[in-house]
Amino acid sequence: MVLTYATPMRMIVSLALLAAAPALAQAPDTQRRSDQERAYDARRRGDLLPNKVIEARVLPQMKGYEYLGFDxxxxxxxxxxxxxxxxxxxxxxVDGRTGQIIGRTGR
Known part of the structure; x- marks a missing residue:
């Protein structure tokens, strides 16, 4: 059996990691919310077309393809x-300002 004892530095590092864990766990949710807010603000200002408008323009041109979503x-x-x-x-x-297709990969 091996016994180790925690040095003061190890204890400080461990406590710092424990303290940071809740903030790190919330980061993706905060980022997602931030993305949603940015998208809402951009659409409200008229800088970007809503995704439903983009989809309405592109989906009819993609007959035979399964639509998986957008980014x-x-x-x-x-x-x-x-x-x-x-x-x-x-x-x-697709250019989010005009709705024009600007590129395509794959076939």
Missing amino acids: IDFASGVYTLKFLRNGTVVWVD
């Missing part, structure tokens, strides 16, 4: 819509 890059204002067809993933990039 948005606030820095560039680009929506990325993700589709699946015959085991192949296809991403369609």
